[in-house]
Structure formats: C-alpha cells, structure tokens
Amino acid sequence: MTGKTVRAEQVSATRELILVAAERLFAEHGVFAVSNRQVSEAAGQGNNTAVGYHFGTKADLVRAIARKHAKQIERLRLRMVAEIGEPADVRDWVSCLVRPVTDHLAALGNPTWFARFGAQAMTDPALREIMVEESLTSPSLQQIIDGLNRCLPSLPAEVRAEREDMARQLMVHMCAERERALADGTPTPRSSWHGAANGLIDALVGLWLAPVVS
Amino acid sequence: MTGKTVRAEQVSATRELILVAAERLFAEHGVFAVSNRQVSEAAGQGNNTAVGYHFGTKADLVRAIARKHAKQIERLRLRMVAEIGEPADVRDWVSCLVRPVTDHLAALGNPTWFARFGAQAMTDPALREIMVEESLTSPSLQQIIDGLNRCLPSLPAEVRAEREDMARQLMVHMCAERERALADGTPTPRSSWHGAANGLIDALVGLWLAPVVS
DNA sequence: TAGCTTAAGTCAAGCGACTGATTTAAAATC
DNA sequence: GATTTTAAATCAGTCGCTTGACTTAAGCTA
Numbered sequence: 001m002t003g004k005t006v007r008a009e010q011v012s013a014t015r016e017l018i019l020v021a022a023e024r025l026f027a028e029h030g031v032f033a034v035s036n037r038q039v040s041e042a043a044g045q046g047n048n049t050a051v052g053y054h055f056g057t058k059a060d061l062v063r064a065i066a067r068k069h070a071k072q073i074e075r076l077r078l079r080m081v082a083e084i085g086e087p088a089d090v091r092d093w094v095s096c097l098v099r100p101v102t103d104h105l106a107a108l109g110n111p112t113w114f115a116r117f118g119a120q121a122m123t124d125p126a127l128r129e130i131m132v133e134e135s136l137t138s139p140s141l142q143q144i145i146d147g148l149n150r151c152l153p154s155l156p157a158e159v160r161a162e163r164e165d166m167a168r169q170l171m172v173h174m175c176a177e178r179e180r181a182l183a184d185g186t187p188t189p190r191s192s193w194h195g196a197a198n199g200l201i202d203a204l205v206g207l208w209l210a211p212v213v214s
Numbered sequence: 215m216t217g218k219t220v221r222a223e224q225v226s227a228t229r230e231l232i233l234v235a236a237e238r239l240f241a242e243h244g245v246f247a248v249s250n251r252q253v254s255e256a257a258g259q260g261n262n263t264a265v266g267y268h269f270g271t272k273a274d275l276v277r278a279i280a281r282k283h284a285k286q287i288e289r290l291r292l293r294m295v296a297e298i299g300e301p302a303d304v305r306d307w308v309s310c311l312v313r314p315v316t317d318h319l320a321a322l323g324n325p326t327w328f329a330r331f332g333a334q335a336m337t338d339p340a341l342r343e344i345m346v347e348e349s350l351t352s353p354s355l356q357q358i359i360d361g362l363n364r365c366l367p368s369l370p371a372e373v374r375a376e377r378e379d380m381a382r383q384l385m386v387h388m389c390a391e392r393e394r395a396l397a398d399g400t401p402t403p404r405s406s407w408h409g410a411a412n413g414l415i416d417a418l419v420g421l422w423l424a425p426v427v428s
Numbered sequence: 429t430a431g432c433t434t435a436a437g438t439c440a441a442g443c444g445a446c447t448g449a450t451t452t453a454a455a456a457t458c
Numbered sequence: 459g460a461t462t463t464t465a466a467a468t469c470a471g472t473c474g475c476t477t478g479a480c481t482t483a484a485g486c487t488a
Binding site for chain 4: 049
C-alpha cells in the first residue's frame with residue numbers, strides 16, 4: 001500500500017470503495033439485482049460509470065472481488081500448510097481446508113458479505129467459471145488434496161473426486177448460511193467462526209473417512 | 215388432468231409451457247439474467263405479459279416452479295418413508311432424504327434444469343425464503359429428521375442442526391453440480407443418478423456418524 | 429503542460445406494468 | 459337444443475423508467 005504515489009493511493013482507495021460497496025450490495029440484494037450505477041453511487045462516486053471505468057463489466061467486478069479475498073485466504077492457507085506436521089492425518093488436512101476460510105471471515109469482523117456473495121456467484125451459470133478460476137486454481141489447495149489422497153489411498157478415484165466436490169460445496173454454502181444467520185440476527189449453531197469451523201471439520205473428516213458401501 | 219373442461223386444459227398447458235421454458239432459461243442463463251418477456255417468448259406466447267398474467271412477478275414464477283417439483287418429490291418421499299422397515303438405521307433415513315430427489319431428476323430424463331435452478335434460487339437473498347417455504351416445509355421431511363435423531367440420541371442439538379443444514383446443502387448443490395456436468399458434457403464421477411445417490415448416501419452417513427471431537 | 433481520474437449529462441435499448449381489442453370456451457337464457 | 463351473454467385468455471401496442479455505454483468537460487497529479 002505504501003511506496004505509491006499520492007495519485008495511485010487515491011485510485012486504489014476509490015477501487016476499494018467500489019469493491020466493498022459492491023460486495024455488500026451483492027450479498028444483500030443479489031448480484032444481478034444490483035446495477036453498476038447503484039454500486040457506483042453506494043461507493044460515493046458521482047459518476048455512474050465509475051464501475052465501468054475501474055473494472056469493466058459486472059463479471060470483471062465479480063472477478064476483482066473474488067481475487068481480493070482469494071489472495072488473503074491463500075496467504076493463510078499457505079502458512080497453515082507450511083506448518084503442518086508429519087505425519088499429517090485426515091483431520092490435519094481438512095483443517096487446512098477449512099480454517100483459512102473461517103479465519104478470514106472472522107478477521108473481516110461483523111458484518112461480512114463475502115460468503116453470501118461467493119455462494120451466489122458459485123451457483124450462477126455466468127459467474128461460476130470466474131469464481132473457479134479465481135479461487136480454485138491455487139497451489140496450496142492442490143497440496144491439501146494430495147495430502148488428503150495420501151491419507152486415503154484405498155479410496156476409488158471417482159469417490160475422491162466426488163468428495164472433493166462435497167467438501168468444497170459444504171465450505172462455501174455453510175459459511176454463507178452462517179453469515180446469513182448473523183446478518184439476520186437468527187440464532188446460529190455455533191457462537192464463533194472458530195466453532196463453526198470445528199463443526200465443519202468434524203463433519204468433513206467423517207465424510208472423507210466414510211466407508212464406500214454401495 | 216382429465217375431468218377438466220377443454221378451456222382449463224388449454225390454460226394449464228399454457229402454464230406448463232411457461233414453467234418449462236422458464237426453468238430451462240433460468241438454469242442456463244441465470245434467474246435474473248432472463249426477463250419475463252424472454253420467458254413468454256420462449257414459451258411461444260405472443261404476448262409479452264404472459265408470465266405476469268399467469269403467475270405475477272418473477273418471484274411468483276419461481277415459487278410455481280419450486281412447488282411443482284416439490285410436490286412430485288414429496289410423493290416419492292412419502293412412499294419411501296411409508297415403506298421404511300423397523301428398526302431403521304442412519305443409512306435408511308439418509309436414503310429417504312436422498313433417493314426421492316435423485317429419482318425425481320432421473321425420471322425427468324435428459325437434460326434436466328431443476329437442480330441448477332434450485333441451487334441458484336437457494337442462494338439468492340430474494341428467492342431463498344420462497345424455496346424454503348415450498349420445499350422444506352414438508353411433513354415427510356420432518357419424519358426423516360425425527361427418525362435420524364432417534365438413531366443419534368447422543369448428538370448435541372447444535373451439532374444436529376448443523377448437520378441437517380449440511381445434508382441439505384450437499385443434496386442441493388451436488389445435484390446441481392452433476393446436472394451441470396451432464397449439460398456441459400463434462401465427465402461425471404458416477405454414470406447415473408442412482409450411482410450419484412449412492413455416493414451421496416455413503417458420504418452423508420459418514421457425516422452424520424462423525425464423532426464430535428473439538 | 430500532459431495524462432489519468434472524476435464528474436455531468438446524453439443516448440438507444442430493454443425492462444415491467446398497463447391498456448384496450450379480440451378470441452373463444454362456458455354459462456345462462458330462451 | 460339453439461342462441462345469447464359472460465368472462466377468461468391471448469394478443470398488440472404503449473408508457474415511464476432504468477440500464478449500460480458513450481461523450482464531453484473539469485480537476486488534479488506527476
């Protein structure tokens with residue numbers, strides 16, 4: 001952030017204002033229920049083309065939001081993977097999957113919007129690919145998958161692929177669910193993001209270790 | 215369907231045309247990326263107000279689609295719950311949760327659109343409540359939850375609530391994932407909806423039986 | 429001063445909602 | 459049972475409004 005010129009500082013401040021405003025509006029009203037104009041206005045920009053100028057289309061804006069968070073989560077995940085002890089068991093690897101996300105959300109304070117935004121974007125036919133590109137193409141993520149596979153050598157390949165998907169879906173949508181409840185004031189099963197992570201980790205360990213019966 | 219007048223027959227045919235067209239367009243392009251006009255046109259209605267006339271707002275249309283499928287799934291689920299043997303174990307109840315949904319999708323043939331539509335609607339802030347009302351307020355569903363709880367008496371209430379959520383999220387989004395892959399021609403872990411259900415059931419049994427560690 | 433950023437205003441296109449006319453099955457009347 | 463009346467469904471077109479995209483001008487930093 002430092003080391004920039006005054007000009008560049010102002011520009012990235014403007015961009016950040018837009019990103020935050022967009023994330024909030026998208027989470028609260030839906031990505032496609034909010035126009036670029038409304039985002040620009042909410043970001044305090046007099047110009048109705050501010051989003052277009054700084055980011056381009058709505059898809060580009062979504063990408064920028066995703067990238068921002070993915071970067072921060074990836075930092076936490078790399079650190080955690082680096083610190084993992086040997087021998088690592090399924091629970092260790094699952095924790096590496098879950099904690100960076102929940103820790104990131106916890107660090108954002110309250111309220112947060114990213115989990116709800118992410119869940120929407122992941123289910124939209126036009127935005128899904130963008131989200132996958134930005135958040136699933138991560139070296140540390142592959143490391144975790146590999147580590148998990150080493151723990152579960154007897155699991156058939158198709159079951160592994162399936163359970164990877166399940167783990168991902170569960171993380172994305174359970175975080176969104178909790179964030180929604182927090183925003184609505186609805187009671188949550190756990191009192192903190194850390195607790196929610198505990199619940200997720202327990203469940204995911206059970207899921208990965210589940211015998212293949214049928 | 216029979217026993218109706220000719221007039222009523224035509225009307226419900228028109229409504230069905232609109233529902234099917236909407237479901238397809240929503241799944242392929244996104245619920246809010248498709249206008250009511252486009253739906254009317256795709257349904258072969260000359261009038262751009264056809265959706266408004268028959269259903270009302272877009273939210274009402276979404277509700278009608280959800281209700282249609284929920285009804286059919288509920289029929290399958292009631293039958294399966296009625297046929298469940300005693301004593302029923304976790305796997306029996308989980309099967310009652312999963313099979314009606316996958317069987318319904320299998321019965322729809324190929325391609326299907328409902329799973330992708332449902333996943334979108336479930337994550338949208340404006341549509342979520344509608345979907346919950348239409349598909350989660352079902353007597354048979356409560357029976358299954360109760361049965362599951364009887365199998366797992368030692369599970370803390372908050373963990374139970376949490377894992378109910380997880381099971382629901384997994385069903386919705388894994389079905390959508392598979393439907394997407396089928397539509398794209400991407401390889402799927404399983405060759406049939408029945409096989410996908412097997413994978414889901416194995417995983418969910420493991421998830422429910424997972425020890426509460428942390 | 430040159431170039432990037434913000435502001436202000438304009439534009440055609442598409443939106444949901446509305447209107448009145450037309451069609452036609454169904455109900456009422458004879 | 460034939461004829462008239464009614465009301466639901468469909469059609470065709472219009473309305474005000476919002477949208478993303480565009481143009482032009484002003485502001486400010488390097």
